[in-house]
Amino acid sequence: CVHMNASVHRLSHFLVLFVVITLATFPTWLANAEDVDGTPDINLKTVGSVTDDNVVQREEEAMSHDGYSVAEKRLLETGAKYQFQAEVSRLMSLIVNSLYSNRDVFLRELISNASDALDKIRFQSLTDQSVLGDTPDFEIRIKPDPENNMLHIIDTGIGMTKEDMVNNLGTIAKSGTSEFIAKAEHGDTSNLIGQFGVGFYSCFMVADSVEVFSRSATEGSTGFLWKSEGAGSYDLAEAEGVTRGTKIILHLRDDCKEYSGEKVLKDILTKHSNFVNFPIKLNGERVNTVEAIWTLSKNEVTDEQHNAFYKFISHSYDTPRMKLHFKTDSPLNLASIFYVPQEHTEKYGVGRMDPGVSLYCRKILIQSNMKKFLPDYLRFIKGVVDCEDIPLNISREHLQDSHLISRLADVVTRRIIKFFGEEANRDPKSYEDFWNEYGSFIREGIVTEQANRENLAKLLRMESSKFPDGKLISLEDYISRMDEDQNDIYFIVAQKRSLAEGSPYMEHFKKKGLEVLFLYQNIDDWVMNAIGTFKGKKVKAIEGVEIEKEEDTLTEEERAEIKTFTEWIKETLIDRVSSVKDTTRLTDTPAVIIDHESIAYRRMMKQVDPSRLPKLPKQALEINLNHPIMKNLRLVRDANPKLAEIVVEQVYDNALVAAGLLTETRPMLDRINTIITSTLEHEVPKKE
Numbered sequence: 028c029v030h031m032n033a034s035v036h037r038l039s040h041f042l043v044l045f046v047v048i049t050l051a052t053f054p055t056w057l058a059n060a061e062d063v064d065g066t067p068d069i070n071l072k073t074v075g076s077v078t079d080d081n082v083v084q085r086e087e088e089a090m091s092h093d094g095y096s097v098a099e100k101r102l103l104e105t106g107a108k109y110q111f112q113a114e115v116s117r118l119m120s121l122i123v124n125s126l127y128s129n130r131d132v133f134l135r136e137l138i139s140n141a142s143d144a145l146d147k148i149r150f151q152s153l154t155d156q157s158v159l160g161d162t163p164d165f166e167i168r169i170k171p172d173p174e175n176n177m178l179h180i181i182d183t184g185i186g187m188t189k190e191d192m193v194n195n196l197g198t199i200a201k202s203g204t205s206e207f208i209a210k211a212e213h214g215d216t217s218n219l220i221g222q223f224g225v226g227f228y229s230c231f232m233v234a235d236s237v238e239v240f241s242r243s244a245t246e247g248s249t250g251f252l253w254k255s256e257g258a259g260s261y262d263l264a265e266a267e268g269v270t271r272g273t274k275i276i277l278h279l280r281d282d283c284k285e286y287s288g289e290k291v292l293k294d295i296l297t298k299h300s301n302f303v304n305f306p307i308k309l310n311g312e313r314v315n316t317v318e319a320i321w322t323l324s325k326n327e328v329t330d331e332q333h334n335a336f337y338k339f340i341s342h343s344y345d346t347p348r349m350k351l352h353f354k355t356d357s358p359l360n361l362a363s364i365f366y367v368p369q370e371h372t373e374k375y376g377v378g379r380m381d382p383g384v385s386l387y388c389r390k391i392l393i394q395s396n397m398k399k400f401l402p403d404y405l406r407f408i409k410g411v412v413d414c415e416d417i418p419l420n421i422s423r424e425h426l427q428d429s430h431l432i433s434r435l436a437d438v439v440t441r442r443i444i445k446f447f448g449e450e451a452n453r454d455p456k457s458y459e460d461f462w463n464e465y466g467s468f469i470r471e472g473i474v475t476e477q478a479n480r481e482n483l484a485k486l487l488r489m490e491s492s493k494f495p496d497g498k499l500i501s502l503e504d505y506i507s508r509m510d511e512d513q514n515d516i517y518f519i520v521a522q523k524r525s526l527a528e529g530s531p532y533m534e535h536f537k538k539k540g541l542e543v544l545f546l547y548q549n550i551d552d553w554v555m556n557a558i559g560t561f562k563g564k565k566v567k568a569i570e571g572v573e574i575e576k577e578e579d580t581l582t583e584e585e586r587a588e589i590k591t592f593t594e595w596i597k598e599t600l601i602d603r604v605s606s607v608k609d610t611t612r613l614t615d616t617p618a619v620i621i622d623h624e625s626i627a628y629r630r631m632m633k634q635v636d637p638s639r640l641p642k643l644p645k646q647a648l649e650i651n652l653n654h655p656i657m658k659n660l661r662l663v664r665d666a667n668p669k670l671a672e673i674v675v676e677q678v679y680d681n682a683l684v685a686a687g688l689l690t691e692t693r694p695m696l697d698r699i700n701t702i703i704t705s706t707l708e709h710e711v712p713k714k715e
Contacts, residue, residue: 109193110260130283133233134292135299136226137180137275139391141167142303144184144273148244151185158244162271166306169296169314173287178234178277182305186271187241192253192263196227196239231257233286234277240266241273301339302390319390321364321411325352337366341383341409345369348461351410351446359417359435365410365443370464383409388417400436404472405443407465412439437478444482451486451501459499462488470554484558489518490545492536496524500544502561508542509564516566518544520551531616531685532569538614543569570686571622574612589652592661596650599675605645613651618678620686621647643688648679670705673698 145165152159162183170179187195230237235256242250250269255261277286285291293309300307302319317339320328337347347366354362365384373380384401386394390413401408414435447469451458462469466488473483488499493508505516517536521527527545536543546555555566581589589609597607613619632640650657656678664671677698683689 107264108260108262130229130232131295132299133229134180134286134295135391136229138167138296138300138303138307139389140227141180141182141184141273142300142305144182144186145305146184148183148185148271151244157246158271160244160271166308167303168311169292169307169309171287171289171292171310173284176279176281176284176287178279178287178292180275180277181272183272186243186248186273187251188243188245188248189251189263191243192239192241192251196253196255196261228257230275230277233279233283235280236278238276239273240269240276242266242269242271244271298395299392301392302387304390319387319413321352321362321413322390328352333364333366336364337409340385340411341366341368343368347409348457348464349446349450351443353439353442353446355438355442357438359414359431361412361414361417361435361439363410363412363439365408365446367461367465368407368409371407371468380406382406385411386417387411387413389413389415393417400432400439401443402440402472402476404468404475405440407468408443441479441482444479444486447486448482459488462486462499467548467550470548470550473554474550474557480558481561484561487554490524492528492533492543492545505542505544506562506564513541514564515572516544516561516564517541517569517572518546518551518555518566519569520546520548520555523547531613531619531682534614534616535574535612536569570620574610576609577611588661592664593650595664596648596675599672600648600679603645603679604648607648607650609652610649612649613654615654616651616685617654617656618648618650618682620682620688621649646683646686646688648682650678670702673701677702 145167148158149165165183168179168181170181171177172179237255237257239253240250241253242248250266252264252266253261254263279286289310293314296307296309296314301315301317303315306313307315317336318332320332320336333350334346337350338344345368348369349367351365352363353365371380382396382398382401382403383406384397385392386397386400397412400412417432417435447458447461450461469483469486473480473487476483484502487502490496490498491500491505494500502516509516519527519530519532521530524545524547527533527543527547533543535541552568555568558566560566593607593609597604600607610619652658652661656674660671660674660678663674677695680689680695680698
């Protein structure tokens, strides 16, 4: 009996020991028993889901000095080991060293995955509320742990089963991995987005190791822990107390400690993920407080929302003077909002503005202040363009398919230009204020872009000889008043209105009652020449317009004398004029230069490179024989040839002044003094 009792006693000790060993090793052999065959397709959109508030609270209460809860430490010690694909080490090297140009985007990628997981559970809950369980809130929580150099990213999304974790976290792709590696190593990552799930692995740019706790929303699911250092293997084990969702724990590298800092994280979240559909909370405080209003119907958005959104994207304190809320489904499905600030900064001489339009894909920032999307002359525009199916490279940092992007940019550009025209018709006074502030950009567009030149020309505003000072009109207004037999649009460029009105070139047009547009900027010559023709009407500077000479009743002898006189002038100015002829275009001026080189052009050439400014070419001179100077000059020519030559030189220089072509006035002084002296000598009575 004693021996029997001793045997029973030893057996009970053995059974207890067996049970303890079995329970301790259960996660490992269970994981091995459930190993998943094959390498299924990756779908990173399920990565990123979490534990609920109660569990998080319990975890924090049980957190040890190294940043782990007691449960986490136990699981990390007992997980089963799985092998990555053979190419994973090469892929990790590519991700860390070359795939992404900015490692800040790791947070964007993980937030995007979390948002996708939340979208899935929200959609599923529409038909089955029970999937929410005791975690009804949809949110993403960021918890930095600078003391332990760790970062926690938590969401309450759809979560993952064990199979999901193997498929989504343990496998790069079911097929084509070698092809991807080969292309990526040669720098060819174009058109790969969506073919390979690598967004999650961007976290290894900043982390030495990563743990993922997750439980699927599927009824009866068990929580699991996935852990890897991004090398050749990962650990996977069951986890107790995990509620629906996913928690990602990053052990930050020594050179990435800044990502455990609240300010750095807030700046990244605000820049890249501010418009995610779900609340993003950083240490309990919501970060993404500005709504992605471009996704709403324009009738749903209030002025207050527009003002707040404009201030957010432009980093300014004013309110926009114009706003365009624009959606289209061709050539791509996009939503956008554009704003025109109250003023631009280039007028203060602080340098050229950077582009102000950013590209988003499903509310996630892809490129901030895109260059070469909108044409450069629209750089004053602030706004966003969101395109769901825009072609991106694998890192989602660069655009692909340049032809498609060009088409998209063209659609947006034409819509903005059309919008300005609509605003001009809707509120002419407000548009005039816009023109006074931004007219130089419209002019720049006309000169630099041919594709939209006529539509941009419709936006021009200028004064007219038909209306008082300050009244602005358009080219279309001008055409509406043209006589049927008028085929040209006439303009003159001058420094101010008084000089335009007093120009000798205006004399003929005043006499004929023809309307002339007044322009006051140096670039206006280039602008009007670039337009060339508007709605079938040629645009001409009045200096170059050929005026048909009126019929006269001169005799043959008088015509011969005039010919001799004009030939004498040409001979006197042999080095300066190409032709001399009489004209009836003038009434109050003795002579003008016709079809001369643009003074604006010469000024710009001088600014670019004064040493290369060409010598003023010979000019075509037209003279007014009915002017007193010309009448007397014909008489003085024989009586005082020397004085006559001096007067001709001065008349020609006066014509150059009127044309804006005389840049060196010093030689005129001696000539003017000689003419004054001669005049006074003639007028002063001689002593008897």
